[in-house]
Amino acid sequence: MHRIVVDAMGGDHAPDEIVRGAAEASLSLPGAEIILVGDAKALGRLLPSMRHDGARVRVENAASYVDMDEKPGEALAAKPDASILVAAKLVAAGEGDALVSAGNTGASVLACAKQWKLLPGVKKAALAAVYPTELRRGEKDDPFSLILDVGATVEATAEDLVGFAVMGSAYAKLVSSNKRPRVALLSNGTEPNKGPASIVGAHQSLLAAADINFIGNIEGLDIPRGVADVVVTAGFTGNVVLKMLEGVSETVVRLARYAHKERLAWRLGLIALSSAIDQLKSITDWQQYGGAPLLGFAHPFIKAHGRSNARAVTNAIKVAHKALSGDLCGAIAKTMNELGAT
Amino acid sequence: MHRIVVDAMGGDHAPDEIVRGAAEASLSLPGAEIILVGDAKALGRLLPSMRHDGARVRVENAASYVDMDEKPGEALAAKPDASILVAAKLVAAGEGDALVSAGNTGASVLACAKQWKLLPGVKKAALAAVYPTELRRGEKDDPFSLILDVGATVEATAEDLVGFAVMGSAYAKLVSSNKRPRVALLSNGTEPNKGPASIVGAHQSLLAAADINFIGNIEGLDIPRGVADVVVTAGFTGNVVLKMLEGVSETVVRLARYAHKERLAWRLGLIALSSAIDQLKSITDWQQYGGAPLLGFAHPFIKAHGRSNARAVTNAIKVAHKALSGDLCGAIAKTMNELGAT
Numbered sequence: 035m036h037r038i039v040v041d042a043m044g045g046d047h048a049p050d051e052i053v054r055g056a057a058e059a060s061l062s063l064p065g066a067e068i069i070l071v072g073d074a075k076a077l078g079r080l081l082p083s084m085r086h087d088g089a090r091v092r093v094e095n096a097a098s099y100v101d102m103d104e105k106p107g108e109a110l111a112a113k114p115d116a117s118i119l120v121a122a123k124l125v126a127a128g129e130g131d132a133l134v135s136a137g138n139t140g141a142s143v144l145a146c147a148k149q150w151k152l153l154p155g156v157k158k159a160a161l162a163a164v165y166p167t168e169l170r171r172g173e174k175d176d177p178f179s180l181i182l183d184v185g186a187t188v189e190a191t192a193e194d195l196v197g198f199a200v201m202g203s204a205y206a207k208l209v210s211s212n213k214r215p216r217v218a219l220l221s222n223g224t225e226p227n228k229g230p231a232s233i234v235g236a237h238q239s240l241l242a243a244a245d246i247n248f249i250g251n252i253e254g255l256d257i258p259r260g261v262a263d264v265v266v267t268a269g270f271t272g273n274v275v276l277k278m279l280e281g282v283s284e285t286v287v288r289l290a291r292y293a294h295k296e297r298l299a300w301r302l303g304l305i306a307l308s309s310a311i312d313q314l315k316s317i318t319d320w321q322q323y324g325g326a327p328l329l330g331f332a333h334p335f336i337k338a339h340g341r342s343n344a345r346a347v348t349n350a351i352k353v354a355h356k357a358l359s360g361d362l363c364g365a366i367a368k369t370m371n372e373l374g375a376t
Numbered sequence: 377m378h379r380i381v382v383d384a385m386g387g388d389h390a391p392d393e394i395v396r397g398a399a400e401a402s403l404s405l406p407g408a409e410i411i412l413v414g415d416a417k418a419l420g421r422l423l424p425s426m427r428h429d430g431a432r433v434r435v436e437n438a439a440s441y442v443d444m445d446e447k448p449g450e451a452l453a454a455k456p457d458a459s460i461l462v463a464a465k466l467v468a469a470g471e472g473d474a475l476v477s478a479g480n481t482g483a484s485v486l487a488c489a490k491q492w493k494l495l496p497g498v499k500k501a502a503l504a505a506v507y508p509t510e511l512r513r514g515e516k517d518d519p520f521s522l523i524l525d526v527g528a529t530v531e532a533t534a535e536d537l538v539g540f541a542v543m544g545s546a547y548a549k550l551v552s553s554n555k556r557p558r559v560a561l562l563s564n565g566t567e568p569n570k571g572p573a574s575i576v577g578a579h580q581s582l583l584a585a586a587d588i589n590f591i592g593n594i595e596g597l598d599i600p601r602g603v604a605d606v607v608v609t610a611g612f613t614g615n616v617v618l619k620m621l622e623g624v625s626e627t628v629v630r631l632a633r634y635a636h637k638e639r640l641a642w643r644l645g646l647i648a649l650s651s652a653i654d655q656l657k658s659i660t661d662w663q664q665y666g667g668a669p670l671l672g673f674a675h676p677f678i679k680a681h682g683r684s685n686a687r688a689v690t691n692a693i694k695v696a697h698k699a700l701s702g703d704l705c706g707a708i709a710k711t712m713n714e715l716g717a718t
Contacts, residue, residue, distance in 0.1 A: 254616040274562060
């Protein structure tokens with residue numbers, strides 16, 4: 035039985051939608067026990083009103099919680115009994131196996147960093163994000179690519195980047211059932227000598243890493259093309275790129291408005307575009323697609339989007355369950371160990 | 377009389393369109409003399425077939441040239457008499473005042489770096505790119521923003537970034553007639569402490585720089601929003617970002633195709649979108665808009681897009697002329713000197 039700890043107070047629709055998602059998961063995931071962390075009174079009122087398996091959901095009290103827009107460091111320091119900290123501590127103490135939260139991303143990453151150990155051989159954890167691409171991948175025809183790191187780090191050494199490649203590859207193998215995920219480094223050119231020293235060094239190491247299906251460097255535009263299943267980059271660049279990808283539909287609207295002012299003939303294009311743009315917005319809201327993993331710690335953490343509804347929360351719990359069933363952390367530690375030994 | 381040296385052999389449509397653009401500039405720019413560098417025989421045949429002012433265009437021979445897809449370093453080493461090198465040498469020797477090329481970008485930047493001196497106080501030159509935004513700026517209602525560096529450097533120190541801010545600001549003042557261009561640092565968050573040490577350091581210095589209208593950090597999505605008139609970043613990030621911006625219309629098509637496969641209801645959006653996309657492509661081909669400056673050297677260099685037609689070449693020559701008339705290099709040196717003195 036895998037024990038999945040859920041921060042019931044994190045997310046725009048917490049605690050209602052979080053509890054609803056957990057209740058549903060208790061019915062559909064026979065191999066999991068779900069521990070909801072938060073205001074025990076409120077949760078104790080909510081849970082009985084929803085269909086759930088009482089033997090496999092329970093509540094742990096936490097007296098406070100971190101708001102979505104609070105500064106992570108300050109919030110955690112001021113609220114030692116915040117739900118995300120209590121949840122991370124439960125896992126660290128061996129009372130849970132994995133963590134799921136739709137709350138404040140920075141506070142979630144920081145709580146894990148404070149409470150959890152890195153896997154042997156891992157120097158830095160990485161937060162990944164998924165985004166949809168035209169190309170499908172793996173046995174499940176998964177239309178998502180993974181990009182990491184998008185914000186757990188700022189800068190990364192060559193060794194860190196190799197670690198990100200190992201972790202992203204292990205995750206794609208398990209969650210997308212992709213036997214040989216194509217791993218690429220994001221750089222300013224495809225040649226092996228392009229980019230800062232860290233990327234040039236990581237390129238050399240990855241060419242020599244037998245376990246990684248390394249396809250070389252890719253450029254910015256190759257990300258939405260879906261050329262790679264796993265895109266590896268330092269957190270600073272990953273964060274800038276992710277925000278640009280998230281805003282692609284807005285960018286197009288703005289460009290269309292530019293065009294609109296510029297030439298009368300483009301009016302038509304703008305009108306045509308407007309009808310498509312709302313749909314595009316929902317597609318480019320990458321983070322709606324279940325969860326994004328924080329990789330490198332001794333326990334899986336799945337970050338669900340802040341706007342998660344019950345279904346997204348259930349999905350994130352399922353991903354956490356899959357990570358435990360497939361021993362994601364063990365697979366990462368094994369590959370890091372093999373790389374370190376060569 | 378400003379002497380503008382033009383690499384007549386560089387560009388997808390060289391030499392015909394380059395010569396045509398120079399011929400037109402000789403008629404419309406009374407204050408300029410244009411020196412076309414390249415195959416004297418070919419240029420001598422072309423020029424008389426076009427309307428031009430014979431007193432203000434002349435040809436300088438160069439026995440070879442660098443192809444658009446050649447590797448810059450190898451090409452320049454193998455071809456000491458390549459047109460771009462001969463052109464840069466003419467300017468270095470005082471026989472010309474500014475350089476314009478639509479040729480191989482890497483080779484152009486490298487030729488300048490080999491032949492030209494950096495301005496006093498400038499540690500690293502930067503290549504800028506322009507992109508269209510919804511917001512207009514300056515007296516001319518210029519719809520373009522500037523981003524630099526996009527490829528002359530890879531990494532940049534805090535001091536380098538401050539230099540980029542000074543140079544970009546000076547260029548925007550002169551070319552967009554924008555009295556107080558808003559200058560921003562690209563980072564992974566708007567707070568002053570966000571980003572690598574180089575960006576945090578540059579942020580502090582720019583807050584103290586009286587001559588720069590520094591508006592703080594911006595994020596990836598703020599670039600197409602046009603929040604800043606000048607976006608400052610290291611070459612690695614600038615290059616990744618520029619390639620994503622250039623590909624935004626392709627990204628949208630790919631996302632629409634993703635949607636198309638995903639749900640039948642999105643077919644309609646895709647059809648609507650298709651009619652707008654060709655227009656978008658022409659808007660997002662940023663580099664069509666005249667030239668992008670290489671800043672920091674003792675002479676102005678304007679890089680026109682590889683696909684430049686005669687009109688784009690004429691525009692780039694006009695920008696070079698404006699840079700000379702407004703003493704762009706002198707303005708940069710003056711501000712760098714004032715910053716160094718404080």
